[in-house]
Amino acid sequence: MKILNICIDIDGTITDPYFWLDSANRYFNKNITSDEVTQYEVNKVLKVPRKDYTDFYNKNKFTLHQREKINKEAVNVIQELIKLNNIYFVTAREKGLEILTREYLNRNNVPYDGVYVLGTYHKVDTARDLNCDLFIEDSFDNAIELSRNGFKVLLVDTNYNQFPTEGNIKRVFNWGQIYDTVTRILLQENAV
Incomplete structure (x- = not known):
């Protein structure tokens, strides 16, 4: 049985935030x-x-x-995280991009247990449905909404999300730091 349900945004999180x-x-x-x-x-x-x-x-x-340029460090970390955790990609991309999104992840060797192309920036309901333990996101507004609904959020640092964090949000600067944070959470889960 896998330990954590980790939800991950795509654009600006596992890809170059300025791809456009x-x-x-x-x-x-x-x-x-x-x-x-x-x-x-x-x-x-x-x-x-x-x-x-x-x-x-x-x-x-x-x-x-x-x-879009994929972040190779993100790919390597996700390949490790999926060994012990469920990985779900939850993106605001419009539903018409679902096939392209799956092909992109597969082409870049990004493993996952599910891909959710929502067509909306509101991700709380999907996070609830997936019993999300941790959400990795780059949008400050999404991070706030998720945090205020009780979800732990790792906010991937970008130029466009430089606002004070609150609640369950932790700012992270690279995927090595994300890996270390998840490892600490796993150790805490196993200590209980």
């Missing part, structure tokens, strides 16, 4: 750097109307998500 930036800069004729991406809402970072960014995303979403 080069394409968006070309499309909108901008020169934004990752250091300037200080908020989660991309249209505000680019200083373009939300509709214009949505049009860009809808035209390019399949290419963007197929080409």
Whole structure:
């Protein structure tokens, strides 16, 4: 029997958080750097109307998500974590990206017990359904919502989530730190 149910977001968590930036800069004729991406809402970072960014995303979403750079350290850690834990990917990506998402994870040798493509940023109900013990996330708002509903959250540090954490949220800076945190939780579980 596996010990923990670990839920993991995809974009910005196991992938480059700024995967969209080069394409968006070309499309909108901008020169934004990752250091300037200080908020989660991309249209505000680019200083373009939300509709214009949505049009860009809808035209390019399949290419963007197929080409996202995977974090190799994340892959290695997940390959270790799945030996003792259930790994569930829970993403806000729209449902039409489910096949692409599964293919992406498989192509990059990312193991999992389930993939949940929600089409919404609200992940609490899915976390409940999965009896989530720990959620790994990059969105500050998602982390807050999960924490306020009783879930432990590891917030992967990015330029766009630099706000004070609260409750059950711990900021992490790399996947080695995530591995160490999960190991400590496992040791505590086994000590009981």
